[in-house]
Amino acid sequence: MSFSQSWIERGNASIATTYGRYPLVVAKGEGCWLWDVDGRRYLDFLAGVAVNNLGHCHPKVVAALQQQAATLLHCSNYYHIPSQIRLAELLCQHSFADRVFFCNSGAEANEAAMKLVRKHSAERYGDNRYIVITALASFHGRTIGTISATGQEAVRKGFTPVVPGFRYVPFGDIAAMRDAVTEQVCAVMLEPVQGEGGVNVAPPGYLQAVRELCDAHNLLLVFDEVQVGCGRTGKLFAYQHDAVAPDIMTLAKALAGGPPIGAMLAREEVAASFTPGSHGSTFGGNPLITSAALAALDVLINEGVLDNCVAMGGYLRQRLEELCQRHDCAIEVRGRGLILGLQLNIEGAPLVKKALERGLLINCTAGKVLRFVPPLTVSRAEIDAALAILEPLFEEITAEE
Known part of the structure; x- marks a missing residue:
């Protein structure tokens, strides 16, 4: 049994079932990345549902907590x-x-x-x-x-x-x-x-x-x-x-x-x-x-975070709109900055599950909308990495049709 499965079984036995949890047991985070207890790395484009705007464990936030905790x-x-x-x-x-x-x-x-x-x-x-x-x-x-x-x-x-x-x-x-x-x-x-x-x-x-x-x-x-x-x-x-x-x-x-x-x-x-x-x-x-x-x-x-949000939000939107042009199941992109939704004409939950299996964390809201809320510090290379995971999923759907 993996470390992840052991933790999942313990949680299922003692925690209220108010969440439909994915089989991911997180151990640490840095910037736009999370690691599970088995050492696998994930690109986090959910960011705690728009909580980790500065990424995981930003050093200035961590330092402020450490100093105040001792005071x-x-x-x-x-x-x-x-x-x-x-x-x-x-x-x-x-x-x-x-x-x-x-x-x-x-x-x-x-x-x-x-x-x-x-x-x-x-x-x-x-x-x-x-x-x-x-x-x-x-x-x-x-x-x-x-x-x-x-x-x-x-x-x-x-x-x-x-x-x-x-x-x-x-x-x-x-x-x-x-x-x-x-x-x-x-x-x-x-x-x-x-x-x-x-x-x-x-x-x-x-x-x-x-x-x-x-x-x-x-x-x-x-x-x-x-x-x-x-x-x-x-x-x-x-x-x-x-x-x-x-x-x-x-x-x-x-x-x-x-x-x-x-x-x-x-x-x-x-x-x-x-x-x-x-x-x-x-x-x-x-x-x-x-x-x-x-x-x-x-x-x-x-520290230029808002400027990065505008620039990277525009780039992520562009990449998602290009995906829409290539795949009929993706209809439109909505949002501002780095809260973007990709409207689908199919259920989004299976795509979220497959993305997680391949190392990308996103979520689905309103049934058919993939929501992207990465840290505002996200880089162009990280957006490219996310789309490199996402694009093949849509290609598989197109092939099935």
Whole structure:
């Protein structure tokens, strides 16, 4: 029995079966590469599902964690934490926001956003104004609150009754959004690029039209940038492509370069509705994680990572579009920067499995979309290596037809 199989059997005996896991037991990572416990190397174009934007074990993130771990791991948010303060200042400096709430995940950040929009609305307009409009095919998390906000029936199946107060409209359809606005609506929450929903990019002018609609009806606009923030699209934040600032933005995934963190950013007027005791998080913004996030943001902002994302995103898109031209089962490429989706007219899961067997890690979302979210530090040679694995898989499909 291999080391991998031994670990898999132990995990299957003791870990909750909430994931359909692939037969890969990871041991270490560096840059765009992972190694399993049997010593095999894999080119990682999933990057922890857009978490490892700087690659695995970036030396500056590792150094920050090591130094902070030897100094102070945790203290209560009843006290002031210097690294937390510096991180909040940096996020505000580079965004629309004035204040930041720290937590531990994207779902927690979205829960904070949903609580804030309702509290803000209740204080100004009364308790009967609480509905949040979200998009079909959206994904906002796995808590009861965030599956209620998510515009996918499959995510809510088996967990009803979900939290009331959400209304879903087709993504990109401003007429449907207008029709959904009533006196009970307090906010709109959207992903500028839907990741789990199939890498769907907001159409040109759509976010601006939503912003104008929110302004006309005194609604708050929330952008969920859990997956597409922190440089993934080639700008620090995805909303910057459209020059449309939200009132609230949520971040997580890549913010600390790997360790778990979430953040909700808000304008001053909106953030003022959170007062002592209205929300909190025991571990949110602790010294260890905020030190890692400071290091990760410094690299992201100052070391050419965003420029590389734009350049390599363009090159990966080109290579995938060439693949579409050669194979009828590949229809189109969608996305921005280094979040790209390859739309297929066949199921994508078998391709993901075959790619893993040959040393390439990708995933399939929305059934027929191959999602590519490699580290933003990926090189041209690594993209070529990924396509050298992927292309023969499509050739095999074409031959079978």
